Amino acid sequence: MTDAIATRPPKRLLRDRLPVVHQLRQSVGLQRGMLVAGLILTGLFIFTAIFAPLLAPYGFNQLRDIDGPFGSQQPPSSAHPFGTTVGGYDVLSRTIWGTQTALLVIIAAVVLSIFAGVFLGLVSGYFGGWLDRVLVVICDAIYAFPSLLLAIVMAIVISGGQSSLWGGVLAAAISISVVYIPQYFRVIRAETVRIKAEAYVESAKVLGASNSRIMVRHVLRNATRTLPLIFTLNSSEAILTLAGLGFLGFGIEPTAAAEWGYDLNKALADVSSGIWWTALYPGLAIVLTVLGITLVGESLNDLADPRLRGRRRVAKASGAVAETSVVPGGTLIAGPGGLDGLEDGESFEEHGIEVKS
Structure with missing residues (x-):
């Protein structure tokens, strides 16, 4: 009895049970480096979005200060470290404020698509029949449609192409959600079809458990294990889709919010004239944000695989x-x-x- 108590593994602390901390402690080598780099970039993006009003030296649509107008296409200086745009906006301020717009769109779009896609995939895969066939055909048709073109059509239908901050965010979120719902639907449906044939699901049916209880307690819990990866990948795709809408002129008006795609669109003529600062920083913000979120998603997916999760323990044991x-x-x-x-x-x-x- 004493030996059993002595060899019992110590209880994990609360900080070790946190999702990010737990995954970070499991990682090793290059995998840990990728996860840390992704967390730093993603954390910087979220921090900047939350504290944008404090970090930005000017407003996103501010054109002048007490000294007068900023001026158009001014090079980087002490007053404007990233220079000014062709419209006279401060590039640093609009780049910082753009993180807030991107974060709002990510939250709205991914949350809407997750709830709709998971619910439809769960119902379709569990019950099957004619409902399953109809939903599969509809989702396959939407999935086969070009995503950016579908987002443009939805943005025009919802807001006429341009709108205020919340109108533009909602239009972009709904248009992106329509594109992403088939992805969640297909993943959850495939997992549900596999899981409902497992022995524990059949046992729950024999014991008299209701369909809703089986779907929530047994199927849903096991079918959503791959969602973190899809969530992170869709978050990065949402940023690219929002930037694409703004670049093509279907995004948010510059007087309503800062948006990186719109700034890149206005900077096209500047690049050929040797004015590099108006396009560099919004483009760099898109690249770093998407890279950070993607690194986090790929690392979490690797660590969720039991075959990769035990590499650290096996390496220590092998010596x-x-x-x-x-x-x-x-x-x-x-x-x-x-x-x-x-x-x-x-x-x-x-x-x-x-x-x-």
Whole structure:
């Protein structure tokens, strides 16, 4: 009894059970580097979006200060570290305020698409029949449609192409949600079809559990394990879609909110004239934000795989063992010299070989 208590593993602290901290402690090597880099970039993006009113030196639509107008296409200076745009806006301020717009669109679009896609996929995969066939056809038709073109059509239908901050955010979120719902639907439906044939689901049916209880307690919990990866990938795609809408002129009006795609559109003529600062910083913000979110998603997906999750523990247990072979009577473990280092007339102990019976 005493030995059992002594060998019992210590209870994990609360900080070790947190999702990000737990995954970070599991990571190792290049995988940890990717996760840390992604968390830093994503955290910087979220921090900037939350504290944009404090970090931005000017408003997103401010054209002048107490000294007068900012001026058009002014190069970087002490007053404007990133210069000014062709419209006279401060590039640094609009780049910072653009993080807030992107975060609002991500939250609205991904949350809407997750709820709709997960619900439809769960119902379709569990009940099947004619409802499943109809939903599959509809979602496949939407999924086959070009996503950016569908987002443009939805933005025009909802807001006429341009609108205020919340109108533009809602229009972009709904248009992006329509594109992403089929992705969540297909993933959840496939997992639901697989899970509902498992023995524990059949046992729950035999015990008299209702369909709603089985769907929520047994199927949904196991079918949503891949959602973190899809969530992060769709978050980065939402930023690119929003930037594409703004770049093509179907985004948010510049007087309503700052949006990176719109700023890139207005900077096209500047690039050919040697004015590089108006396009560099909004484009760099898009690249770094998408890169950070993607790195986090890919790292979490690798760590969620049980085959990769135990690499750290296996590496520690293996140590410097070179080769392992199973022989009659036990396991033959060779030392650093390997099995090929054995010579006639020499003992196993001289080569660091241990025989376990």
